[in-house]
Amino acid sequence: MLNSSLKQMSAALRAKKISSVELTNLYLGRIAAHNPVYNAYITTDAAISLAQAKAADELLAKGQAQPLTGIPVAQKDIFCAKGWRTTCGSKMLSDFIAPYDAHVIEQFNHAGAVNLGKTNMDEFAMGSSNETSYFGPVRNPWNQNSVPGGSSGGAASAVAARLCAAATGTDTGGSIRQPAALCGITGIKPTYGTVSRYGMIAFASSLDQAGPMARSAEDCALMLNVMTGFDERDSTSLPREKEDYARDLNLPLAGLRIGLPKEFFAEGLSPDVAARVEDAIAEYRKLGAVTVDISLPNSRLAVPVYYVLAPAEASSNLSRYDGVRYGYRAPEYTDLADMYEKSRAQGFGAEVKRRIMIGTYVLSHGYYDAYYLQAQKIRRLIAQDFADAFKQCDVIMGPTSPSTAFRLGEKNDDPVQMYLSDIYTIAVNLAGLPGMSVPCGFDSNGMPAGLQIIGNYFEEARMLNIAHQYQLATDWHSRSPVKETP
């Protein structure tokens, strides 16, 4: 059951081969046994999960099941879920019980899915290794001394370690795709505005986008079907009809034009990852695709632009954590200013404080034009690069991350090295495009590598089709780090 696809699990539930309560208990048991090692979950609540499973079983019994009814899904701890502690990986919200459901949570509830727990993450989604979490680092199931990537590291680790059927993540600069690549799973960040941000704790509002993380493209399609949809409570939510992202999974790839940006295969890319990505491209050629050499000339500026814009928005988004109404407040202080300073100094971790300071600086009087405005201009140029590229190709492919999973602590003293881990993913967020990561093999140490697929706006169904056809031809996505029998 642990290695079954969501479709197979759903069929088993409908056929009464297993109940949702049994399936949920199976995962809760695995979490109890393995989470002390992986630290993939911050919060579980068996009572709530099993109550949802029971309700799902009733729907199944009445024949009212939808595709994900009864399926245990792990939720990133960035989504507010009513009655659940929602921490965003921070001491600041370590005791915060959300009084309402995020749109994404509502959608899963309506679909009859089971919320299996809240997954670990970098604090306020700021990080690429899951080491900035107040609740401790997450370990990579392929090697416990390696990071799972971040910020959706808990989700990636949980999916890879079979501690959930599928998971949600969010991606501001690569936070779905990079951990998916490092943990050998499949993840997709849809077009900005496709999934409502309502109830998703903001890091950088103009870049944040939620998406699924699962064991295959097909599973991602079923998850995305639940997660997307217009929500009037998010002004940036796009008023589009619901679509079935699984509709095109089986289309052939003959004639597909794959753009290969030269900037993605240059200095800084590890030879192992380069080789695996080239293997994958070769596989696509076998499936009938052709490749086109393209250029994204401004993509080299994506990291610096991102580290102006994302901190700028974050510095403002995180101002609400002031110790006044909810969240952490310092136990001792002398006056209002002291209360603010101590609460925020003690409640936020080092990386969050670094980004708040960068963001505050770039928005300051006298620096705004040189940093923020300039970065916005380059952001438009980066989006234009993609628009030009898509005149020559249908999708763009390359590595998701320049290396496979690095060791815990390896990049902690060098934030810039850490930031470069997202060098190939960040430009996609800046342009608002959909991007995904698909497992494409292993390095010499047995650590997974990811192939990044970038589509044009609203091309998710096609990207999932392209990934699915690859997964029919290869078995990288079904390799499991889990050796024991359930």
Next chain:
Amino acid sequence: MTWETIIGLEVHTQLSTCSKIFSGAPTEYGAEPNTQADAVSIALPGVLPVLNKGAVERAIRFGLAIGAHIAPRSVFARKNYFYPDLPKGYQISQFDLPVVGMGALKIQVEPLSGSSNGPGKTYEKVVRITRAHLEEDAGKSVHGASQGMTGVDLNRAGTPLLEIVSEPDMRSAAEAVAYAKALHTLVRWIGISDGNMQEGSFRCDVNVSVRHKGEPLGTRREIKNLNSFKFMQQAIDYEVQWQIDTIESGGKIQQATVLFNPDTGETRAMRSKEEAHDYRYFPDPDLLPLDISEEWKEQMRATLPELPEARHTRYMDQYTLTAYDASMLTSSRDMADFFDTCVSVAGPANAKLAANWIIGEVSAQLNRDGLEITQCPVSPLQLSSMLIRIADNTISNSGAKEVFRTLWSEGGDADVIIEAKGLRQVSDTGAIEALVDGIIAANADKVAEYRAGKDKLFGFFVGLAMKASKGKANPGQLNEVLQKKLAG
């Protein structure tokens, strides 16, 4: 050398929407603390703003009413600072691209007695309005709410405001007050705000500086949060004198924000420019730019009533009212509507009569009883029926006053009251002539004295005749007949 005062105003007017500018929470005034604070008002993690269309519509209507440019695209920006009653740590406002651009307001300045520019004649002036932008209000800090602690009430947080910024076009407290009053009238006139100053729906910040005529602008100080026109006048008068005294005694004005204390009548600095914040404005990424189509603008234009300025002009041109009368009648839309209804019933020829009664007796009684014109016990229809009887000589002015008093206290119909109280004046020439003949016959000696040149006796005959008619003789007619008959 003469001092010149330079004044500009920033007015925050609360827009009359039922719900907040970025959430569905109600905006009603006076609820228990924090009962109108929803997830967005409290700024819970993960909540997002959604713009209230009603607030935008009110901003557009205001812009059109002052003849301003309505921005086809404006942008919401975040103004970042920390304060306990500012739940997000930033206020959503508009910065470089406001929804309403440059416009103007024509005002009638009534000199204030005892104010800086002294008494004088009413005159007209145009004040330019630099911009008006949409923003959300903050909550309220309640100091000492419980045992030395400060309470925070977020009911008001997120209430829609239109901040209206004028050019520094005003030159006296009288002009500033006239502008504030005209603006106050306008926002209520077009129905975008209830303008309730006690509840903070119309708050004025006044920028004041002084200079010698012809010299460059002086350093200004900003008097914050004035919520009455009386305080505004007092605060400006005090501030102007303080600035002049400071400069004349060799001091320099520092840019500062000051508060007016109504108990002492003084202004006092609350923070100087050195402590000023860097608000780190940037476009709010949670909100799309606000696009206003030509079509939407025209829809809004169609909802605008005839504006106070237009009515003022119409009253002067069409009914030859004085500027003073026209100003009084257009001090509120309800007042002007009351007048228009009277004129439509009593006829344009009686417009001046209607104006006199509304500005005089009606306003006086309303003031006495603390009523608004909409609560006037005498309806425009009742008043007009009475005005018609004055105009057609059925009743005299003193008779009309009695009819009005009865209408006010008991209601009813003017004609019925006139008959019931016997107030109809005698306008029958024959009856008056007979009456006069009788008086002349009974007072031959006085008639002789009068005819001999003692003109003063005319009043004596009028008195006798009025008494004889029990006060009902038409005074004009009586005079005419008396003059003719006494002449012999």
